[in-house]
Amino acid sequence: xxxxxxxxxxxxxVAEEMRQDTKIFYMSTDPIPPLLKEFGDKRIRxxxxxxxxxxxxxxxxxxxxxRPIVDWRQVTFAFVAMDQIVNQASKIHxxxxxxxxxxxxxxANVGGGTRLAAQHCQCxxxxxxNLAGLxxxxxxxxxxxxxxxxxxxxxxxxxxSFESNRLLARKGPVxxxxxxxxxxxxxxxxxxxxxxxxxLAWLVHEALAAAEALAAEGISVEVVDPRTLxxxxxxxxxxxxxxxxxxxxxxxxxxxxxxxxxxxAVVTEDDATFAALKSPVRRVCALQVPIPYxxxxxxxxxxxxxxxxxxxxxxLKGPKPAAAA
Amino acid sequence: MAGNLSPxxxxxxxxxxLTIRRFEERASNDYHAGKIYGVVHCYIGEEAVAxxxxxxxxxxxxxxxxxxxxxxxxxxxxxxxRMMAELYGRQAGYCKGKGGSMHIADFGIGMLGANGxxxxxxxxxxxxxxxxxxxxxxxxxxSFFGDGASNAGPFHECLNIAAAWKLPxxxxxxxxxxxxxxxxxxxxxxxxVAGRAAGYGIxxxxxxxxxxxAVHQAAxxxxxxxxxxxxxxxxxCKTYRQRAHTERKGQPDPRDQAEVEAWLQKxxxxxxxRKLKAQGxxxxxxxxxxxxxxxxxLERAVAFAEASPFPTPEQATDDVFAA
Ligand SMILES: Cc1ncc(C[n+]2csc(CCOP(=O)(O)OP(=O)(O)O)c2C)c(N)n1
Numbered sequence: 001x002x003x004x005x006x007x008x009x010x011x012x013x014v015a016e017e018m019r020q021d022t023k024i025f026y027m028s029t030d031p032i033p034p035l036l037k038e039f040g041d042k043r044i045r046x047x048x049x050x051x052x053x054x055x056x057x058x059x060x061x062x063x064x065x066x067r068p069i070v071d072w073r074q075v076t077f078a079f080v081a082m083d084q085i086v087n088q089a090s091k092i093h094x095x096x097x098x099x100x101x102x103x104x105x106x107x108a109n110v111g112g113g114t115r116l117a118a119q120h121c122q123c124x125x126x127x128x129x130n131l132a133g134l135x136x137x138x139x140x141x142x143x144x145x146x147x148x149x150x151x152x153x154x155x156x157x158x159x160x161s162f163e164s165n166r167l168l169a170r171k172g173p174v175x176x177x178x179x180x181x182x183x184x185x186x187x188x189x190x191x192x193x194x195x196x197x198x199x200l201a202w203l204v205h206e207a208l209a210a211a212e213a214l215a216a217e218g219i220s221v222e223v224v225d226p227r228t229l230x231x232x233x234x235x236x237x238x239x240x241x242x243x244x245x246x247x248x249x250x251x252x253x254x255x256x257x258x259x260x261x262x263x264x265a266v267v268t269e270d271d272a273t274f275a276a277l278k279s280p281v282r283r284v285c286a287l288q289v290p291i292p293y294x295x296x297x298x299x300x301x302x303x304x305x306x307x308x309x310x311x312x313x314x315x316l317k318g319p320k321p322a323a324a325a
Numbered sequence: 326m327a328g329n330l331s332p333x334x335x336x337x338x339x340x341x342x343l344t345i346r347r348f349e350e351r352a353s354n355d356y357h358a359g360k361i362y363g364v365v366h367c368y369i370g371e372e373a374v375a376x377x378x379x380x381x382x383x384x385x386x387x388x389x390x391x392x393x394x395x396x397x398x399x400x401x402x403x404x405x406x407r408m409m410a411e412l413y414g415r416q417a418g419y420c421k422g423k424g425g426s427m428h429i430a431d432f433g434i435g436m437l438g439a440n441g442x443x444x445x446x447x448x449x450x451x452x453x454x455x456x457x458x459x460x461x462x463x464x465x466x467x468s469f470f471g472d473g474a475s476n477a478g479p480f481h482e483c484l485n486i487a488a489a490w491k492l493p494x495x496x497x498x499x500x501x502x503x504x505x506x507x508x509x510x511x512x513x514x515x516x517x518v519a520g521r522a523a524g525y526g527i528x529x530x531x532x533x534x535x536x537x538x539a540v541h542q543a544a545x546x547x548x549x550x551x552x553x554x555x556x557x558x559x560x561x562c563k564t565y566r567q568r569a570h571t572e573r574k575g576q577p578d579p580r581d582q583a584e585v586e587a588w589l590q591k592x593x594x595x596x597x598x599r600k601l602k603a604q605g606x607x608x609x610x611x612x613x614x615x616x617x618x619x620x621x622x623l624e625r626a627v628a629f630a631e632a633s634p635f636p637t638p639e640q641a642t643d644d645v646f647a648a
Binding site: 030031033046048049053076114116117119289290292295296297300 | 362363364414415420422423424425427428440441442443444445473474476477478504505506507511512513577635636637638640641642645
């Protein structure tokens with residue numbers, strides 16, 4: 001099969017959908033050259049640096065029959081648009097009794113590894129998970145990127161496409177034929193029987209590397225990639241943990257009130273899954289700090305395959321005996 | 326043109342501009358050599374703005390910068406050693422290696438920080454202007470920002486507040502004609518950002534941002550007005566960045582080569598050097614000595630940076646909260 005980068009797969013998704021539906025248009029502070037070339041400057045708009053306005057204008061255009069895509073580029077730049085995201089986009093369908101739908105895609109790069117320091121390296125998706133009314137996804141492969149982004153563009157809700165900085169140039173197979181991947185469906189990236197690792201984006205690849213190395217020791221690791229954060233495929237996660245009895249959650253974000261906390265709750269609040277647990281759930285997350293610039297510091301802050309491996313070994317040991325009172 | 330600036334002061338301004346130029350060249354070089362990480366936005370071609378404005382300030386006045394911040398730091402008097410150490414990601418850097426190129430600050434000299442968010446500094450420095458007004462000692466605050474930032478909400482919100490409250494502020498727009506890969510003409514309905522001042526009832530002036538004396542004069546007037554309690558001024562400096570938006574290799578630069586060439590002919594550093602020579606305030610020997618001294622200072626800065634250790638992993642968790 002031919003290979004595309006994660007970034008190319010996303011562009012292909014946008015271009016294919018734009019060819020099929022003239023209601024789709026695209027706004028970003030710098031236009032993406034191949035899109036501009038194919039669709040012209042009315043549909044691929046170079047905008048002033050005014051993300052709050054763009055984010056809101058997308059809502060108005062969507063409510064008026066268009067299907068806008070707003071490319072915030074780094075998620076960092078979406079923070080100047082928080083009112084439009086939090087108070088407007090996420091609530092407008094519900095608050096107005098479902099009178100209109102608001103089909104919008106917001107694109108945002110997340111994650112570290114770029115040495116760009118605290119403002120440009122962020123994984124704040126759990127802030128958005130906390131809102132009701134936005135769908136969110138974060139793919140780990142070019143294949144998933146394309147299929148999910150196409151579904152997002154066709155979805156009648158505001159959807160945020162989180163895209164991993166670390167994966168933009170990573171290649172993977174993408175078929176020439178048309179396909180989509182539904183939002184809300186997890187993917188088991190590797191089947192295993194001893195431990196479940198639920199991981200996102202770049203950490204899916206780190207988890208797969210850890211799983212491969214541990215296989216040599218006879219440890220069988222299952223890697224589950226939720227792909228979509230909202231709606232979250234709880235069933236696939238629970239089914240996996242019921243099978244393995246052990247769970248490690250790997251996330252490039254910090255642990256506090258994060259995606260990892262949500263997954264831990266999904267597993268432990270379910271009777272059957274809780275009953276299957278042989279060990280406390282472990283989270284392998286970034287340190288809860290703004291991301292520092294200096295390479296050694298940045299690398300220390302983020303989890304990687306080694307820390308995932310440590311997490312797996314810890315859950316295999318099972319619960320530590322409770323200290324005597 | 327040079328008004329009442331002494332020859333010494335003019336040479337000092339030239340030296341600062343030269344320092345910025347050579348600092349940026351070194352930063353670019355060391356970035357490509359892999360010693361500086363992430364991203365570097367060079368200020369080359371715009372040096373007359375930072376130096377022209379900062380030379381009209383007192384050390385106690387406060388400024389804020391942008392993602393293109395090295396020039397503002399140097400013009401406000403920052404230490405080259407600690408700047409270079411920050412770019413090198415070392416413990417001795419201004420921000421202990423936590424900030425890097427886009428985030429150098431030196432609060433001790435009234436430099437409230439470079440900023441990775443376009444227009445992210447405008448409100449912060451307007452708060453410093455409010456503080457100066459409340460302190461009542463005649464201090465002023467200066468916001469440096471680009472033409473791109475002038476389209477963002479904080480610019481408009483802050484100009485209004487500063488005008489309504491007569492805050493002692495200078496809003497200095499560095500209009501280099503481009504915001505990353507997007508031309509200012511494509512995103513502004515008016516050719517002059519300064520024209521927007523009228524909407525807030527404050528003076529808006531356009532100056533040749535490559536003519537350091539023009540910049541200095543406009544800044545001096547605005548500073549006098551601010552210190553007298555008459556409120557803010559918007560100064561638009563027409564200038565040009567001579568290099569691509571960032572030093573990253575392979576990024577698109579859609580600018581017309583003829584446009585770049587035309588601006589290279591108006592290089593602010595060369596203009597000042599020629600002026601000082603024409604005035605008889607600088608000779609070739611003096612210029613060469615200045616070059617040598619600036620280069621020596623940069624070599625010292627690099628040596629200082631290289632001698633400083635990288636932060637230890639444990640330091641990643643320092644400074645999340647104040648004591
Ligand atoms: C809120 C926000 N949106 C987008 C960006 C990405 N970005 C970084 S610099 C830049 C262009 C800024 O142009 P301008 O303000 O004119 O400053 P210049 O780079 O020309 O000095 C953009 C779009 C950002 N840093 N912050």
